[in-house]
Amino acid sequence: MAANNFIVTPWEVEGKVDYNKLIEKFGTHKITQEIKDKIKKLTGELHVMLRRDIFFSHRDLDLVLSDYENGKGFFTYTGRGPSGPMHIGHILPFYFTKWIQEKFDVNVYIEITDDEKFWVKKKLSYKDAQKWSYENILDIIAVGFNPDKTFIFQDTEYISNIYPMAVKVARKINFSLAKAVFGFTDQSNIGIIFFPALQIIPTFFERKRCLIPSAIDQDPYWRIQRDIAESFGYYKTAAIHSKFLPALTGPTQKMSASKPETAIYLNDDEKIVRKKIFRYAFSGGQPTIEMHRKLGGNPDIDVSFIWLKYFFEPDDKKLKEIEEKYRAGELLTGELKQILIEKINNFLKEHKRRRKKAIDLIDKFKYDGSLASEMWSKKIS
C-alpha cells in the first residue's frame, strides 16, 4: 500500500472539509441516487441522514445490498472510545446504526476501545477508562438496539476471544504501513501502534460482509482491513461514511471534549441546552434585526440550521420552510435557535428516559443476550 499523508486522521480533523475531495483522496465512492433508491426499495424509507447526504460516501455498499437481496445478509460494526461523556455528535451515528439494524434485521457489534483511549489520552486513568466505558455503554443501549442481535464488548474484557486473530492480523501490518495510515511517530506508544490489529478483528466476526457506519475520518483503518481480509478468507469490509456534525461554535469547527461550549452533552439539562445554543450556536443571521429582515440569514453557515438538517428536523417540508423563511429574513436567529432547542430537549428527554432503563439491560448486551452469549462461546480465527 502506498504511503499517503492524510490531513484527516482518526484523531485529528481540522478546518473546513471538502467532502468531494475526501472521496477522491480516500478512493471511496459517492452514495448515488441509484443506491439510495435501492435502499428505499428494500426498507420502505430512507433515513434522514441518507436523504440529505449526511452519509455521503461508501465502500461496497452496493455489494452489501446485493448480499441482503440474495439472502446472504450482512452485519454491522461500530464502536466508541470511552474517554469521557458522550455528546450529540457521538450518539447520532448510533441512531443511524440502529435504523440499519431495524430495517435490515442485522447483527450489530459495538467495540468499546478502552485500551485505545487509555493509550491515546495521556491524562485518562485506567480506572476512568473503565468508568466511561460503563457510562457510554448506557448511552449506547439507550439508542434502542435489539438486545439479542447486538453485542457490546470492551477490548480489555473480550481480548481472550479476539487475541489469536489479532496476532495473525498484526503480523501483516508493519510499522511503516501503520505510520503512513495513522500518522504514528517514534513518540507513539507501542500500545496504540498495536491497536489497528485489534480494531480490524470485529470485521471478521461473521463470514458475511461487514458494514461499518462511521465518519469519513475513520476510513484509513478499513483500508488496511481491505488489503488483508481476503488472505484470511473473509470479505473486505464495506463502509458508509458520514460528514462531521459541526461544533456549536462554528460550521468549520470540531466538537471538543475540552471545550464544553462546542457540544451538547447527553446529560446536559434543558437549561444548559438553552443557554449553550443561545449563547454559542454560530449564527448565519445579520447583526441587527433590521438588517436581518432586510438581507436575510445564511442557513448554510448557521449551525442551528445545520443541526436541524443533519438530524433534528426529519420532516423535509418543514426543513425547507425553515430554510426559506430564514433566507428571506422572516425567521430570526433567536426563533431558529428556539426550534433547535425544543427539538434537542425532546430528543434528550427521550434518550434519558431510555438510559435509565438501560442499566438493567447491560448484561444482556455484554454477556447473556442471544448474540452476546454466542460471541463469548467462540474464538475468532
Next chain:
Amino acid sequence: MAANNFIVTPWEVEGKVDYNKLIEKFGTHKITQEIKDKIKKLTGELHVMLRRDIFFSHRDLDLVLSDYENGKGFFTYTGRGPSGPMHIGHILPFYFTKWIQEKFDVNVYIEITDDEKFWVKKKLSYKDAQKWSYENILDIIAVGFNPDKTFIFQDTEYISNIYPMAVKVARKINFSLAKAVFGFTDQSNIGIIFFPALQIIPTFFERKRCLIPSAIDQDPYWRIQRDIAESFGYYKTAAIHSKFLPALTGPTQKMSASKPETAIYLNDDEKIVRKKIFRYAFSGGQPTIEMHRKLGGNPDIDVSFIWLKYFFEPDDKKLKEIEEKYRAGELLTGELKQILIEKINNFLKEHKRRRKKAIDLIDKFKYDGSLASEMWSKKIS
C-alpha cells in the same frame, strides 16, 4: 532512557563474545565470590553453572538473597519461544531454574510466547506455533519442576488475565525506546513492537522480587521493566545472566534451528548424538595423533570440553583431570568426544523418560495445579 545500540539483541548473537565487556555495556554486575558464598550458605551447595561462572552476571541478585533471608521470599520467571523442537542449549537454563526452585522453594512462572514467535518467524504458521507450544511444554515439564509451584502459560491462552496490565505498561513505552532497545525497524510488524509490554507482565505476578535466569542477550527487556516497575508499585526485576552455550560446530558460533549439525536436539537418538558429536563437534585437538600426543589439545576452544564444563561433567575433580590430560596430549579428541557422548546420551535418556510422563502433568502445570489455578483466578493489575 538513553538509546544505545546493542549488537547483542534477543534475536541475534554473532561472533565471539567478550563477557566482561557485556557486563560493562549492559551495566550489570559480576556474580562475585561473596554472592556465591552466600548462595552456598543458604542452599548447601552451588550449582555447577554458578561454580564455573556459566551464570556470571546479575542484577539485584544480592537483594533477592536478602529478601530470601528475611523471609520475604522471591519468585522466578523464565520463558520459551515455541518455534521448533528444543535442543540442549534451550533446556539447560530450565535445569538451572529447576535447581533454584528446589533450593529456595520458590514459584516458577514460564511464559510460552506463541505470539512472539509467530510475529518474528515469517515461515512459522499459527498452527505450528501451537504445536510447538505443546511439544516444548512437554520438554519443560520433563525437567522436573514442582507442579504445584510452577505455572506454564501460553500468551494466546492467558492473555485475558495479563492484558489489562499490558495495556498500562504499553503506554509507558514509545516506539523510539522500543527501537533503541530491541532494534526494531519500520519493517517490524506491529505485533512484535507491542510484545515488550507482554513479556514484562510476569515480573508483576507477585508483590515480591522477581528473579529472571536467562542468557545475557535477553537483558534489554528487563532494563525497560526496571525503568517502569516502581511506578506501578512493583519491584525492579532481578536477573541472573548466563553465557551462551556454543554451537557444536564452533566455540564462537550460535546453535541454529536451520542447521541441525550445530545442536543436539532433545529428541535426537543415541546414534544421531554419536554421529553429530563425532562429525561436527569442533575440536581443539591436533590434526594427527602424533602431533596431539606431542603438542596436546586446547580445551578452551574445544566444544566437547566446553559442553562438559558448562553442564555435563558436574564433578570438578573429573573435569580438571580431563582438562589436564587433554592439554597434555594424553586424552585424544575421539576419547574426549566419547565422554561427552555418554554424558549426553544418559542425560537424554532420563529426560525422555520423564517427558513421557509429562503428558499426564500438562493440565496441572497449565490449569489446575495449586499455582496454576490461583493464576487463572486472578487478573494482574
